[in-house]
Amino acid sequence: MWPFIARSLEVATILLIAAIGELLNQRSGVINVGIEGLMLLGAAAGFITASIWGLIPAFVIGMMIGGLFGLIHSILSTSLKVNQVVSGMGIWLFAMGFVTYWADRYSGPLPRGVVSPRIYELSPMFFIALIIVIVMWFILSKTHLGLKIKSVGENPFAAEVSGVKVIRTRYLCTIIGGMLAGLSGAFLSTTYLGAWSHLPTKGLGWIAFALVMFSLWRPMILLGGSLIFGFIWQFAISPETIYAGIPAPLPILRMLPFIATIAVLIIISREKFRKKWALSKPEALGEPYIKE
Amino acid sequence: MISLEALKLKLERIPVVSGGQAVRISLLSLVLSFIIFSVFLSIEGANPIDAYTNIFSFAFDPNLGLPTTLHRGLFLLFSTLAFIIPYSARLWNVGMEGQFYLGTIGAFAVAYSLPTLHPALLISLMLLSGALFGAGYGALAGYLRGKLNVNEVVGCLMLNNIAFWLIYLLTVGGPWAGIAESTSRPLPPNAHAPMIFYTPFTSYLAVGIAVVLYIFLSKSVLGYKIRVLGNSPTAAQHIGINAPRTYILVMTIGGAIAGLSGYHMWAGDPAFLMIPRPEAYKAIGDLTYWGLIIGLVCLLNSLAAVPLSIFIGSIMTGSTVLVRRLRLPFGLDVLFLGLVSITFAAFQFFYMYRIRRMK
Numbered sequence: 001m002w003p004f005i006a007r008s009l010e011v012a013t014i015l016l017i018a019a020i021g022e023l024l025n026q027r028s029g030v031i032n033v034g035i036e037g038l039m040l041l042g043a044a045a046g047f048i049t050a051s052i053w054g055l056i057p058a059f060v061i062g063m064m065i066g067g068l069f070g071l072i073h074s075i076l077s078t079s080l081k082v083n084q085v086v087s088g089m090g091i092w093l094f095a096m097g098f099v100t101y102w103a104d105r106y107s108g109p110l111p112r113g114v115v116s117p118r119i120y121e122l123s124p125m126f127f128i129a130l131i132i133v134i135v136m137w138f139i140l141s142k143t144h145l146g147l148k149i150k151s152v153g154e155n156p157f158a159a160e161v162s163g164v165k166v167i168r169t170r171y172l173c174t175i176i177g178g179m180l181a182g183l184s185g186a187f188l189s190t191t192y193l194g195a196w197s198h199l200p201t202k203g204l205g206w207i208a209f210a211l212v213m214f215s216l217w218r219p220m221i222l223l224g225g226s227l228i229f230g231f232i233w234q235f236a237i238s239p240e241t242i243y244a245g246i247p248a249p250l251p252i253l254r255m256l257p258f259i260a261t262i263a264v265l266i267i268i269s270r271e272k273f274r275k276k277w278a279l280s281k282p283e284a285l286g287e288p289y290i291k292e
Numbered sequence: 293m294i295s296l297e298a299l300k301l302k303l304e305r306i307p308v309v310s311g312g313q314a315v316r317i318s319l320l321s322l323v324l325s326f327i328i329f330s331v332f333l334s335i336e337g338a339n340p341i342d343a344y345t346n347i348f349s350f351a352f353d354p355n356l357g358l359p360t361t362l363h364r365g366l367f368l369l370f371s372t373l374a375f376i377i378p379y380s381a382r383l384w385n386v387g388m389e390g391q392f393y394l395g396t397i398g399a400f401a402v403a404y405s406l407p408t409l410h411p412a413l414l415i416s417l418m419l420l421s422g423a424l425f426g427a428g429y430g431a432l433a434g435y436l437r438g439k440l441n442v443n444e445v446v447g448c449l450m451l452n453n454i455a456f457w458l459i460y461l462l463t464v465g466g467p468w469a470g471i472a473e474s475t476s477r478p479l480p481p482n483a484h485a486p487m488i489f490y491t492p493f494t495s496y497l498a499v500g501i502a503v504v505l506y507i508f509l510s511k512s513v514l515g516y517k518i519r520v521l522g523n524s525p526t527a528a529q530h531i532g533i534n535a536p537r538t539y540i541l542v543m544t545i546g547g548a549i550a551g552l553s554g555y556h557m558w559a560g561d562p563a564f565l566m567i568p569r570p571e572a573y574k575a576i577g578d579l580t581y582w583g584l585i586i587g588l589v590c591l592l593n594s595l596a597a598v599p600l601s602i603f604i605g606s607i608m609t610g611s612t613v614l615v616r617r618l619r620l621p622f623g624l625d626v627l628f629l630g631l632v633s634i635t636f637a638a639f640q641f642f643y644m645y646r647i648r649r650m651k
Binding site: 033076080081082083085086087089090091092093094095096097098100101102104105198203206209210213249251252254255258259261262265266269270274 | 384386436446447449451454458461466571581582584585621624626627629633634638640644
């Protein structure tokens with residue numbers, strides 16, 4: 001039972017790190033639908049680095065490439081005012097091609113000797129993810145910087161008038177969001193999978209993206225959501241560990257996380273929740289900031 | 293941060309970009325992506341000019357790549373049209389992948405249950421069933437958006453992943469499994485698409501739909517209503533357009549068009565005539581997202597989408613020679629497509645702004 005829980009917590013870690021980054025950049029008003037692509041890039045960079053230099057450099061390089069593409073997304077969407085969905089999709093399509101070209105030649109497990117440390121079968125990255133979430137919660141709800149970030153996402157014009165650098169804040173948040181997505185990808189390929197196979201994210205990035213919407217943009221709800229979806233995802237992969245002889249075939253189980261996502265989306269879109277949801281949604285989400 | 297002031301430049305908003313400008317911008321964007329890709333080619337030790345000559349001479353050679361170019365290009369056209377209709381109401385249909393999978397299921401279900409039917413009848417039924425399945429899936433996303441207010445991007449992406457596993461369920465060890473385990477059984481000969489000039493008849497169907505769609509969106513009352521809703525939901529409300537119903541309608545039409553591509557893809561290419569293994573059908577499914585890029589680059593003009601789809605199809609087909617003929621590393625062909633897509637996305641900027649020198 002415990003090995004299963006440890007694995008689910010690792011999936012939760014992947015979701016949580018990527019989603020908390022997305023939450024930050026959405027708070028500043030930038031949607032990044034390229035999150036799956038950023039994770040792929042981080043995963044590839046991390047995997048290749050890990051086979052040469054080991055794990056710590058892998059996470060650093062994964063974060064750097066994620067940050068680089070976060071920067072590209074901000075140049076496109078914040079400075080060039082390209083529609084954020086288009087820019088994100090462009091980055092995702094690019095990432096699929098680039099990662100196939102770059103990393104598929106190294107398909108297979110990590111070389112012997114590159115072993116992730118585990119505390120009772122659980123990667124310490126889980127605790128790092130928790131720390132990141134707490135820090136993010138603290139920054140967003142208790143600090144002046146957090147207030148600035150939220151004001152940029154709610155009403156960039158008012159924020160600018162009161163002296164907040166809108167463009168700079170959006171760049172900062174999108175780059176950090178990208179770095180976290182890259183880190184999440186690197187963790188996925190080096191620790192959770194420990195091997196490279198063609199396009200390994202398999203929709204985890206989209207789930208992370210949806211989790212941000214469920215969370216009403218609050219880090220602590222996001223934490224809960226990640227834990228639940230980490231469990232569902234892992235259950236779909238190895239159901240026999242907690243339910244021996246489960247009658248459902250594998251593909252049905254693999255649909256579960258996505259079906260569950262739609263179910264939650266429907267619930268939070270009900271009249272009762274909708275008002276609350278609309279209130280907590282960053283008002284300027286997805287809107288380019290055009291200075292008059 | 294880009295500071296234009298320092299370079300004595302300023303941005304000027306373009307109210308409406310004209311067709312001619314769009315063509316020029318797209319050509320520039322292609323040139324840029326070709327230049328960037330040359331760097332990768334050089335890194336891999338290939339001569340870029342030589343590589344591009346190989347790519348396009350293969351893609352347009354009637355005896356080599358032309359059939360595949362047309363087939364893949366018009367497959368993209370289906371996805372593009374499936375994107376254009378909902379986007380005219382400013383709804384992001386990124387569910388073409390799932391609608392295409394459902395269309396595949398619809399078409400194959402008919403072919404497997406009535407394999408000996410007369411070809412004309414069987415193929416018509418397959419197309420109809422594919423369109424219905426795709427339409428149903430599109431309608432589901434439209435219902436989620438229109439009635440339940442679920443964000444259509446997230447909704448569609450989840451439905452896409454579900455549809456991927458649905459095909460997996462049917463093919464890999466499922467009721468449709470072939471001898472090769474992870475692919476489906478071959479289609480019955482009666483279901484194969486008749487070819488007209490190097491390409492299955494469904495390619496012409498795609499072009500026909502593009503023409504109809506163009507007229508529908510620009511000339512019909514319903515098309516006008518859809519565009520009003522897209523441009524101003526408030527105005528649409530005032531003149532009594534039922535937004536939820538229109539959202540469901542556009543997603544249903546989009547889904548039906550994407551659903552048709554299920555038959556076109558698998559029955560129209562002699563290399564398939566079945567559903568291939570999961571990685572292979574997923575790779576085709578991923579191509580559907582090109583519909584979004586092509587649709588926006590063409591300013592939602594479905595007639596302009598025809599040549600552009602075929603051109604992108606030629607890159608898809610031609611760049612396979614990099615790996616097969618020039619012995620360059622695997623994945624270079626998909627990288628090329630990725631570069632083209634990201635530069636197209638970046639060049640959307642020039643659809644909105646022009647850079648002027650400050651006086």
